[in-house]
Amino acid sequence: MDIIRAPRGTRDILGDESWKWAYVTGICRNVADDYGYKEVHLPIFEHTELFCRGVGETTDVVEKEMYTFEDKGGRSITLRPELTASMVRSYLENEMYKGTQPAKLWSIGPMFRYERPQKGRYRQFVQLDIEALGAQDAYVDLEVIDFSMELYRRLGLSNLQVVLNSVGCPKCRPVYRKALQDFLKTRFDELCDTCKGRYDRNPLRILDCKSPICKEITENAPAVMEHLCDECKEHFEQLKNGLDRIGAVVKIDNRLVRGLDYYTKTAYEILSGDLGSQNAVCGGGRYDNLSEAIGGPHVPGVGFASGIERVVLTMEAQGCSFGKEPANKVYVVAAEPEVRMEIMNLVRTLRQNRISADMDYMGRSMKSQMKSAGNFAEYACIIGREELDKNIITLKDLKEGTQEELTLESIISKLKLQ
Ligand code: HAM
Secondary structure: OOOOOOOOOOOOOOHHHHHHHHHHHHHHHHHHHHHOOEEOOOOOEEEHHHHHHHOOOOOHHHHHHOEEEEOOOOOEEEEOOOOHHHHHHHHHHOOHHHOOOOEEEEEEEEEEOOOOOEOOEOOEEEEEEEEEEOOOOHHHHHHHHHHHHHHHHHOOOOOEEEEEEEOOOOOOHHHHHHHHHHHHHOOHHHOOHHHHHHHHHOHHHHHHOOOHHHHHHHOOOOOHHHHOOHHHHHHHHHHHHHHHHOOOOEEEOOOOOOOOOOOOOEEEEEEEOOOOOOOEEEEEEEOOOHHHHOOOOOOOEEEEEEEHHHHHHHHHHOOOOOOOOOOEEEEEEEOOHHHHHHHHHHHHHHHHOOOOEEEOOOOOOHHHHHHHHHHHEEEEEEEOHHHHHHOOEEEEEOOOOOEEEEOHHHHHHHHHOO
8 A cells, every 4th residue: 555645735844944944933933023013823724705705706816726615514614825814804803903003913824725836836835924904004014015024134035026016996996907908908819718717807917927928918018007096106105215215125016916806005025036936935915905805894904924935945045044953962872771761860850951962762882872972962971880880971072072071960060051
């Protein structure tokens, strides 16, 4: 019988990689703390309706990519494909509008999308998500974009490009939509099949199509910027000026429309030059009507999400530091098999003193225990009959190759200081 493998598009993050994740998520936490965002833990599954109404029925995410099933109670449940809709649901359900506004929330965890897997694109992936809910001010958009840039700065990333656009609002978008449809009408027959379907339902997404013919057709398409209402224009100008004032280098791209329907005004992505085709390390924007779409009152919001797999891949490609890989300080070696219980006791004492320690459980010879020590630890503590009789331990510095005989107390104080 073949062994059962993990489902396509999922991956195991093992010990040689997970410490890098711990480093990255630790930095995420630091940045969130410094920017005043509070961590929340939300359900991994929600009512399907939340995403249909929140993310939008005509998006690829809702149409093709959701893991939806009926639970044993006959409810339609979906594994969350993203966090923004859940964040807004939680804000409403927990009456966060009664507290200080904006409510600034962050979370990190797995998302699920039935996409075609490739490098940097998985069916289960981890997002850091931050959301500021309840404020209309363009400076909140500025804070959110600045948060993402500061995160990547602290992680040591370079070769990134911030791409910015405004997708308008329900007042001005229909005007732009019409202008775009009029422009595309004459070459409708040449559009790819997917975009033919998008023409009526979601024509803005045609601007995002990767097919060469659609790209060529939309090359001179009218720009959304020229159709923004005064309010959206002013919001964009304020954000753009703010970004200039903080020295952010931003490329305005009128083709950036994003794959989720809830965006209004600001839309942005940060792209990595080291990722290949799945090059967005983060994406986000403003979504002032999402709350109403899921049955709540008007709650403006803005946020972003960053794929941790893509962040780690980019950091690896750029040779960024992940800090120090956790390693055992001490490997305790039994010179004779009879002293194993004493070894176990020493390992326990070291651990209780917050000195990481390990030992052999495979009955190996002293020589191979020393080899393990060399592979896994900075120091070897060697105990045999002789050491026990003298009440001392031999401490070997495996890097220097030096050794000394010490009492347990002096070993603890020496290693604790390091
Ligand atoms: P999104 O652009 O769909 O936006 O995803 C955000 C980020 O998640 C992407 O830039 C990418 O880094 C990562 N990502 C997305 N799909 C995958 C995948 N299949 N495999 C690996 N990584 C992936 C959102 O999800 C919005 N909720 C962001 C947002 C928050 N907008 C406002 N607030």
